[in-house]
């Protein structure tokens with residue numbers, strides 16, 4: 077079937093579904109889609125992820141959500157209960173393991189057996205496909221808060237079938253955001269199509285009375301991704317989801333570190349997502365936002381790690397995002413203990429509570445940065461539509477081929493890797509090299525000027541060494557990299 081940004085017909089969807097359910101044994105238990113929907117309808121409304129986000133948006137409340145996932149059902153349940161109670165998490169994840177993300181379910185079988193034998197998690201997340209609908213329903217039924225699948229899966233079709241049949245009412249990911257940062261060589265045509273299936277599935281539940289939230293993965297590689305590039309990808313995935321009938325979309329952004337630029341990025345993302353959805357005829361979509369606390373290298377020192385978590389929480393509060401994804405003081409080491417995970421959540425919530433009655437006020441600098449990000453994003457998105465001859469899906473594939481869309485430090489061979497970012501002297505992320513991104517001369521000159529200011533202050537040339545210094549800076553306790 078030719079790649080096209082067009083809603084899958086029921087016949088197309090059901091034909092693909094037949095094949096998807098046969099890719100692992102646990103697909104057999106969810107063959108009856110109507111029965112799956114009936115089950116999902118039985119989940120109490122207060123445990124619906126989409127509705128809880130919508131309520132938070134209306135109440136201008138910032139919700140907290142951790143990442144968390146371990147191999148076995150009972151341990152995973154204990155972990156999520158602890159994060160919900162002790163950690164006061166408003167929304168619950170299930171972070172899925174790396175084997176599942178690559179559809180290597182046979183490795184999960186071994187990992188589950190080893191976890192039982194050694195009495196500790198031998199997988200770096202919860203293997204939703206292997207545990208199947210029975211295991212995932214047990215998780216959902218035993219918790220009193222909404223659950224979302226968080227992963228990094230290029231082909232998440234079976235994973236999505238199982239989680240929604242289990243009453244999990246949110247799914248993270250997208251055809252770009254779970255491909256380019258997560259894989260070496262998976263064609264975009266493939267993942268855009270596979271995520272059209274996941275979006276259509278979410279929409280079918282929605283059309284039968286079960287609101288399902290879809291959350292494109294905002295931060296991408298989480299390494300100096302300029303806001304206009306990550307915003308462009310988020311808006312594209314929101315449009316692709318809306319075309320399949322998705323009505324609840326959370327667009328996301330990973331903290332870059334300069335507070336004004338980060339708040340501006342969230343505001344620009346909210347405004348332009350609404351603008352583009354409206355422009356392309358999607359009128360009844362509920363758009364919420366998610367801010368990811370610092371995604372780059374973390375300090376090992378616990379106190380400094382809490383400072384990074386608190387600092388990110390201030391930005392989340394001042395930007396009035398709908399939800400914030402929380403880091404832990406174990407970030408520099410690996411998978412956190414449940415205590416460290418809960419501590420990151422409590423630290424975050426304390427800051428959010430202290431700032432609940434405050435927000436960032438429009439200033440000249442803030443409105444200038446919103447304008448810059450919106451203009452850069454507009455240049456990118458208009459070019460994507462143009463090279464796709466008006467079809468967004470084909471435009472994405474062509475735009476990556478030409479380097480119009482380009483994600484820095486991505487493992488995928490399907491991104492040009494010509495874009496080079498670096499921080500200006502305020503710490504805002506700028507384009508050191510725009511590669512093939514079709515910015516106006518004014519926008520290129522602005523980015524260059526901001527980097528030249530830093531070069532002058534630091535008495536150094538504008539070059540790649542700035543980028544290298546910036547990659548290590550935060551883990552060394554500063555934001556802007558300094559020359560040796």
Ligand SMILES: CCC[C@H]1O[C@@H](n2cnc3c(N)ncnc32)[C@H](O)[C@@H]1O
Nearest residue numbers: 143144145146171200201410411412
């Ligand atoms: C793109 C997401 C990266 C973040 O995702 C966290 N992460 C990954 N797997 C787990 C897990 N099983 N439990 C708790 N956090 C986890 C990492 O620490 C990192 O911050």
